[in-house]
Amino acid sequence: MKKQITLALLLLAAVAAPACTNFIVGKKASADGSVICSYNADDYGMFIGLCHYPAAHHAKGAMRDIVNWDTHRFIGRIPEAAETYNVIGNINEYQVSIGETTYGGREEMVDPQGGIDYGSLIYLGLQRSKTAREAIRVMTTLAETHGYCSEGETFTICDPNEAWVMEMMGKGPGSKGVVWVAQRIPDNAICGHANQSRIGKFDMRDKENVIYSRDVVKFARQKGWFTGKDADFSWKAVYARPDFSGRRICDARVWAFFNRFAKGMDRYLPWVLGKDATAEDMPLWVVPDRKLSVHDVETAMRDHYEGTPMAMDSADMGGGVWQMPYRPTPLFFNVDGKKYFNERPTSTQQTAFSYVAQLRSWLPRQVGGVLWFGNDDGNMVAYTPVYCGNTVQPECYNTPGADALTFSMDNAYWVCNWVSNMVYPRYSLLFPSLEAVRDSLEQSYFAQQPEVEQRAAALCATDEAAAVKLLNAYSNEKAQQMLARWKQLGTYLIVKFNDMAVKPETGGAFERTPEGLGAAVKRPGYPEAFRKKLVEQTGDRYRCPEGF
Numbered sequence: 138m139k140k141q142i143t144l145a146l147l148l149l150a151a152v153a154a155p156a157c158t159n160f161i162v163g164k165k166a167s168a169d170g171s172v173i174c175s176y177n178a179d180d181y182g183m184f185i186g187l188c189h190y191p192a193a194h195h196a197k198g199a200m201r202d203i204v205n206w207d208t209h210r211f212i213g214r215i216p217e218a219a220e221t222y223n224v225i226g227n228i229n230e231y232q233v234s235i236g237e238t239t240y241g242g243r244e245e246m247v248d249p250q251g252g253i254d255y256g257s258l259i260y261l262g263l264q265r266s267k268t269a270r271e272a273i274r275v276m277t278t279l280a281e282t283h284g285y286c287s288e289g290e291t292f293t294i295c296d297p298n299e300a301w302v303m304e305m306m307g308k309g310p311g312s313k314g315v316v317w318v319a320q321r322i323p324d325n326a327i328c329g330h331a332n333q334s335r336i337g338k339f340d341m342r343d344k345e346n347v348i349y350s351r352d353v354v355k356f357a358r359q360k361g362w363f364t365g366k367d368a369d370f371s372w373k374a375v376y377a378r379p380d381f382s383g384r385r386i387c388d389a390r391v392w393a394f395f396n397r398f399a400k401g402m403d404r405y406l407p408w409v410l411g412k413d414a415t416a417e418d419m420p421l422w423v424v425p426d427r428k429l430s431v432h433d434v435e436t437a438m439r440d441h442y443e444g445t446p447m448a449m450d451s452a453d454m455g456g457g458v459w460q461m462p463y464r465p466t467p468l469f470f471n472v473d474g475k476k477y478f479n480e481r482p483t484s485t486q487q488t489a490f491s492y493v494a495q496l497r498s499w500l501p502r503q504v505g506g507v508l509w510f511g512n513d514d515g516n517m518v519a520y521t522p523v524y525c526g527n528t529v530q531p532e533c534y535n536t537p538g539a540d541a542l543t544f545s546m547d548n549a550y551w552v553c554n555w556v557s558n559m560v561y562p563r564y565s566l567l568f569p570s571l572e573a574v575r576d577s578l579e580q581s582y583f584a585q586q587p588e589v590e591q592r593a594a595a596l597c598a599t600d601e602a603a604a605v606k607l608l609n610a611y612s613n614e615k616a617q618q619m620l621a622r623w624k625q626l627g628t629y630l631i632v633k634f635n636d637m638a639v640k641p642e643t644g645g646a647f648e649r650t651p652e653g654l655g656a657a658v659k660r661p662g663y664p665e666a667f668r669k670k671l672v673e674q675t676g677d678r679y680r681c682p683e684g685f
Contacts, residue, residue, distance in 0.1 A: 156180070156387075157238040158331040158483045159293040160394050160434055161300045164498070165324040168430040171505075172496040174295045175434050176227060176236030177515060180207070181466065183489040184541035184550060187510060187523065187534035190224040190264055205286075206256020213252050215283050221264040225508065225527045226492060231267040232297045232506035232525055234494040235259045240304075240334045240387070242289030242377035243362075248307035248314075251286030253279055255305075259292070269296040273303055273319050273348060280305060281350075284313035289377050291330040294319070297498035297505060302328060302421070304336050306376055308356060316356050318349040318372050326422035327429065329394045331483070333387035334377035335421050341367060379418075385411035386468060386481045388419055389447060393483065394437050396445065398425035406446065431509060432583065434493045439516035440483040447480050454674075455479070458667050461564040484516040486561065489550070491515035501597035502526075503605050504590050510534070510616075513553035517560065517571065519578035519623075521616045522586070524593075524608035531616035549620050556627045559634075565664060567634055574626050578619060 157180075162173035178185065199217040204210065223230040237255055253261070258276050266272035272294050285307045292303045303319035318336055322328045328335075339347050354370045357363035363375050373379060379388065389409040396402040402423075407416035441449045441462035449455075449462040456462065463486050464479035471477070490512050497505035506525030511518030512534055521531075532547060539545035546552060560567040589611050596604035632647065633640050638658035641648045648656035663671065671679075 156332050156481065156485070156487070157236075158390050158438070159236045159238055159291070159329060160437055161293055161295065161302070161322055161328040162429050162434060163300050163322055163324040163326050164298065166327050166425055166428060168428040168433075170497070170499070171431075172295050172297055172300050173429065173431060173434050173493060174234055174236060174293050174300065174496075175438055175491075175493045176293065177438060177483065177485070177491045178489045179485055179487050180489060181487045182541060183487070184539075185489045186512060186536070186548075186550060187226045187490070187530045188224070188260070189226075189528065189530050189535070190221065190260060191528060192223040192230065193221050195219060195221070201261075203253055203257050203283075205254045206259075207254070212254065212257075212286065213283075215252065215279070218265050222267070223526060223528060224260060224263045225525060225530070226510055226523055227259065227263070228494055228496075228506050228508045228523075228525045229263040229266070230502065230506075230526050232496045232502055233263060233266050233269060233272055234293075234295050234496060234506070234508070235262055235272060236293040238291050238330050238332045239287070240289045240291055240330075240332050240377050240383070242306055242334060244288075246306045246309055246376070247286070247288055248284055248310055248312050249286055250284060250311050251280075251307055251313065252283030253285055255285075255287040255290045255292075258285070262294070269294045269299045269301050270348075272296075273301060276303070277305070277315070277317055277319075277350070280315040280317070285315045289334060291335060293330070295494065295496060297496040300324075300328070302330060302335065304334055304372060304376075316350045316353050316376075318347070318353055320421065321346040322422050323424075325424055327395065327398060327425050328422040329391035331387045331390035333379055333383035334373035335388075335391070337371040337373050337418065337421070338369065339372065381411040384409055385478070389442075390440070390481070390483045392419060393440050393442055393445060393447075395419075395423050397437055397440075398427065398429060398433070399423045400426055410446065431493055431495050432579070435509065435515070435520055435579070438483055438491055438493065441516075442480060442482050447482075449480055449482060454670065456564070457562055458663060459563045459565040459567075460664065460666070461561055463561055463564075484514055486514055486557070488514040491518065491520070493520060500590065501594055501601075501604070503597060503601060503608065504593045511553070512549040513557055517557040517575075518549075518553050519575045519619050520582075521578075521612070521619050522582055523612045523616075524605075526605040527609040527612055528605070529609055529613065531613040533616050533620040546624065547620075549616070549623075552620055552623050552627065556623055556630065559627070559630050563634065563637070566639075566661065567630055570630060570633065571626060574622060578622060582615060 158177045160175045195217040200214040201217040203212040228234045262272040262276040265275045289306045294301045300322040305317040308314040392409040405419045407413040493509040495507040503526040508523040509520035533549040536548035539548040593604040
């Protein structure tokens with residue numbers, strides 16, 4: 138009975154936790170030699186833009202307020218660092234980038250009295266670190282000193298030379314302690330995590346590529362959760378055992394990422410489908426068959442399991458008339474006493490912000506770090522460039538007066554969601570128009586990137602402040618241009634597809650009659666695949682009688 142209760146709690150934690158996705162590309166696995174990492178911040182009702190913490194020097198004795206990132210509740214205060222670095226979004230001026238996904242794990246390990254939450258830990262790490270290894274040291278020292286009040290967390294921690302995954306958990310109520318392990322991802326590999334603990338066994342003798350808390354195994358032994366040899370210890374098996382939800386709802390997203398770029402991933406389908414309890418587990422990383430670009434990772438962040446057994450673009454009724462590759466939540470539902478689930482892909486409607494970080498060691502640091510940022514579902518936005526030294530956010534990503542309950546046409550989150558929510562229910566009909574605008578914008582950004590960065594790199598040699606100013610102005614200009622184009626897209630979609638009809642165009646202009654009226658609309662009706670499904674389900678109910 139105790140085991141059943143524990144598993145139920147684990148499942149509850151996995152379903153209730155904010156559901157995010159991170160992908161990682163080592164520098165020898167990328168097309169240009171950069172380290173690439175990504176983050177979808179997914180949580181229903183979450184309104185958030187592009188944060189900024191300016192570089193600063195702090196007087197001795199200064200204190201820092203810790204406010205829970207999710208709830209905005211005050212937790213307490215900790216001593217401020219003597220010096221903190223500029224942070225824009227989830228990247229700092231030294232090209233350190235940190236993301237996360239929550240996996241929950243053993244509920245009894247959560248310490249509600251802990252002094253730091255996972256979100257605050259991310260931005261403290263960014264403000265106080267010049268490298269990924271330093272960020273790991275800063276974050277773990279802070280958690281060990283002040284306590285950690287969040288559930289089990291997987292962090293992506295990268296710089297232009299290294300990519301790491303770190304997992305952390307508290308030690309229970311009032312403990313003010315943590316256990317953790319960090320593992321470096323090989324330079325020629327890709328990795329991912331998506332709300333399921335991913336670190337299994339790790340080589341405790343590999344001091345160069347594996348770092349862990351001294352009591353990572355001892356604590357589990359004390360609790361009676363592990364009795365084997367140290368070499369057989371598996372972090373996730375002990376602290377966050379993968380159940381059905383952890384595999385089908387979470388690991389499946391990582392599998393889809395791997396499957397895009399590595400052959401032979403079918404061998405792990407039994408694992409991610411979650412139907413075989415003894416299936417072979419999926420590795421922490423794989424070596425891709427080709428090198429990945431930033432655009433490849435952006436595309437992966439838009440994945441709906443296309444071309445896989447979990448594909449959501451089929452004509453089943455869950456996608457509606459126009460094959461929407463999104464499903465309503467909760468993910469689980471009951472019918473006649475039986476439990477069912479919806480697929481949960483990387484691209485999801487509840488994304489508050491999404492980014493792909495590009496970290497390049499061969500460029501001046503102010504130029505090398507780019508956060509390709511979007512303020513909604515990655516599939517439904519154009520990622521705009523934000524450089525790591527930027528000190529002023531675009532207004533559309535930090536809009537006065539806008540919040541989760543206050544719509545603003547000056548705010549990217551709201552304008553992008555306005556357009557997305559028009560597209561979702563009529564996906565196959567409307568999405569091609571959005572996709573064309575999205576891809577056109579992104580292609581223009583990539584085309585302009587070399588020239589802008591060349592100018593900024595040249596300036597860095599004589600005037601770093603001028604280089605930062607140039608890149609900041611460029612970033613903000615592109616973001617505001619995106620917002621303007623998205624407003625145009627929104628009004629176009631309303632006119633073009635009003636009332637489920639389609640207005641014809643010629644040369645990019647809506648057609649009119651000689652008298653100046655709108656030309657006759659086209660009425661596409663049901664897509665063919667849906668017509669067949671409708672007839673299969675309704676039989677002759679809607680069949681017209683013959684001979685009438």
